[in-house]
Amino acid sequence: MLVLARKVDESLMIGDDVEVKILSIDGDTVRIGVQAPRSVVILRGELYAQVAEENRSATGAASDDVDRLSSML
Amino acid sequence: MLVRNTRFGDLDVSEEQIITFPKGMIGFERVERYVLVNPTDKISWLQAVDDASLAFPLVQAPLVYPGYSLYVENELLEPLGEVDEAMMGIYLVLVxxxxxxxxxxxxxxxxxxxxxxxxxxxxxxxxxxxxxxxxIMPAEKGA
Structure with missing residues (x-):
């Protein structure tokens, strides 16, 4: 992993069209601005893990329970 | 071809019925081929072609969340190829x-x-x- 030290108002480039800028630092919270083309998805890293976990839970469904739910909709 | 699975009994499907997920499902990135079981029911199943026990129950979004919107740029839908909104299904994964x-x-x-x-x-x-x-259902009061 590449590690860089940056100060407030400094930025870094990822490729030639994604700019990540440090806006402010307050205790352990860093505000970051990202400028990127509209086709680039920007998400909090923990969202992937959360969704993968929900997907895993979804695959555990029993067809009987799903049939019962279907009849309630 | 026969799609073996642990829920519905063997499914006989044609190649044209297979739906390809080029990036897989999140957390299941390597599983790319699926079939939609009971596509016209309120709840359908996204059954993996190559993993008998892997299936996701899906519900059509408007059925459980009226006005549900994707809020995405069209560029993000490029993996779907040519997109015709009338032939696009939006589903939510059910737990x-x-x-x-x-x-x-x-x-x-x-x-x-x-x-x-x-x-x-x-x-x-x-x-x-x-x-x-x-x-998708209100919590029962006092329960």
Whole structure:
């Protein structure tokens, strides 16, 4: 992993069209601005893990329970 | 071809019925080929072609969340190939526990399927009003 030290108002480039800028630092919270083309998805890293976990839970469904739910909709 | 699975009995499907997820489902990136079981029912199943026990129950988004919107740029739907909105299904992944009244859907990660290109993908939409565990039935009072 590449590690860089940056100060407030400094930025870094990822490729030639994604700019990540440090806006402010307050205790352990860093505000970051990202400028990127509209086709680039920007998400909090923990969202992937959360969704993968929900997907895993979804695959555990029993067809009987799903049939019962279907009849309630 | 025969799709073996642990829930519905062997399914005899034609190649044209297979839906390809080029990026897989989140957390299941290597599983790319699926079939949609019971596509016209309120709840359908996204059954993996190559993994008998892997299936995701899906519900059509408008059925459980009227006005549900994807809020995505068209560029993000490129993996679907040619997109015809009339032939695009928007589904939500259901988590169904032993008591189905407690079922939830994940509003942050809809599954979009283009019936025209037979391709699908799971999107990530990080909006504060979209819960990953949205109850589809109100909690019972006093229960």
């Amino acid at each position: 169904v526990p032993g008591d189905p009244r407690n079922a939830t859907v994940n509003l942050k990660a809809p599954v979009v399927i283009s019936l025209k290109s037979r391709r699908g993908m799971q999107l990530l939409i990080d909006r504060p009003e979209y819960s990953v565990r949205h109850r």
